[in-house]
Amino acid sequence: MSTLWDFRYAERTGRMEGSAIRELLSFATRKDVISFAGGMPAPEVFPYDKFRESCDNVLRDNGAACLQYGSTDGYLPLREMIAHRSTRYGIQVESENILPTSGSQQALDLLGRIFINHGDTILVESPTYLGALQAWKAYGAQFTTVPVDEDGMRTDLVAEKLRAGVKFIYVLPNFQNPTGITLSYERRLKLIEIADRFGVPIIEDDPYGQLRYEGEHLPAVVVLDSQARSQGTNYSGNVIYLSTFSKTLAPGIRLAWVIAPVEVIRKMVLAKQAADLHTSTFNQITAYEVANGGFLDEHVKHIRDVYRHRRDTMLDSLTEHMPEEVKWTRPEGGLFLWATLPEAIKTRDFFHTALDKNVAFVPGESFFAEGGGENTMRLNFSNAKPEMINEGIGRLSTVIKDHLIKNK
DSSP: OOOTTTTTSOGGGGGOOOOHHHHHHTTSOSTTOEEOOSOOOOGGGSOHHHHHHHHHHHHHHHHHHHTSOOOTTOOHHHHHHHHHHHGGGTOBOOGGGEEEESHHHHHHHHHHHHHOOTTOEEEEEESOOHHHHHHHHTTTOEEEEEEEETTEEOGGGHHHHHTTOOSEEEEOOSSOTTTOOOOOHHHHHHHHHHHHHHTOOEEEEOSSTTOBOSSOOOOOHHHHHHHHTTSTTBSOSSEEEEEESTTTTOGGGOOEEEEOOHHHHHHHHHHHHHHHSSSOHHHHHHHHHHHGGGHHHHHHHHHHHHHHHHHHHHHHHHHHHSOTTOEEOOOSBSSEEEEEOOTTOOGGGGHHHHHHTTEEOEEGGGGOTTSOOTTEEEEEOSSSOHHHHHHHHHHHHHHHHHHHHHTO
């Protein structure tokens, strides 16, 4: 039914879409449901005591500042700490290269504001992070995709896509959401070479990079790009880098950051001023208090131990329970793995049947910018406790086996 408001909305609202995942999650929030659907960290690993202590300290010692308006550029000690921590991974930056944002989702939105004109084409992995698609569709972006395999984005297919004209490349190189796959070292180098040849920037989204449970650390795309330009590890070049505290401290504080050339940061500051003036002063100062002094390093080790065990539990449970027609990835880190069923099967068709069995997952089709993926699903292993993972995979396998029999 139309209303008097229908003719007043901006045209861009017609391009805004609700998150298919969040709509599905609304069905999966019952306490009796074992949910592998959300991308949520385990609440058991949240540092409650450290936050309580830090909040007390911040309010006692810096109360007026933390409750006051702040600079759009962000809390300087926090930016300096992020710059210092980044050097451990070869990302040599100064505080002026860093902009704290209200979660990585705001960072994606701000990048859309300053870069995307209506009709611009963005190159993404297939599948890719749904939140990026959602953020950029509102600005009129179109998408072209490159499939992934066990080594990440198929870089042998990238050049052909760039010849048609692409605004930027978006990639999640470490334990990608949704597949859990990692972009290999060789393909990182190839992606950098192709992007430089065609003059196309790269946005590197790295929320999970610190959550590696096995294997060797791979240098960030931004680091390899700087090295390829014969400028050592100094920050320069063609890559904008995003990361977040959501997976290492807590998602509820909504605190992430962008690392970019100073000129890009200045444009993002202008866009952020119009969006929210600044990221929460209290959250920035408190996060600095929590993370400073070595606590975060020890806490991340604890998170890795917990999630490694849960990943292994899910992999073992899948091997024990799932029929041979189902295949899945074996992520070296992160929060997710990716399951693939026979092509004729649509995972959305048995989503509600699984809910009736009190287990939830995310059908994979929402992660494909150009369609496809109806026979896939994303499974999160970080949120459920090990005993619930085994029970939940058992329930899900029963649903899948029944569905396969019905569709023979």
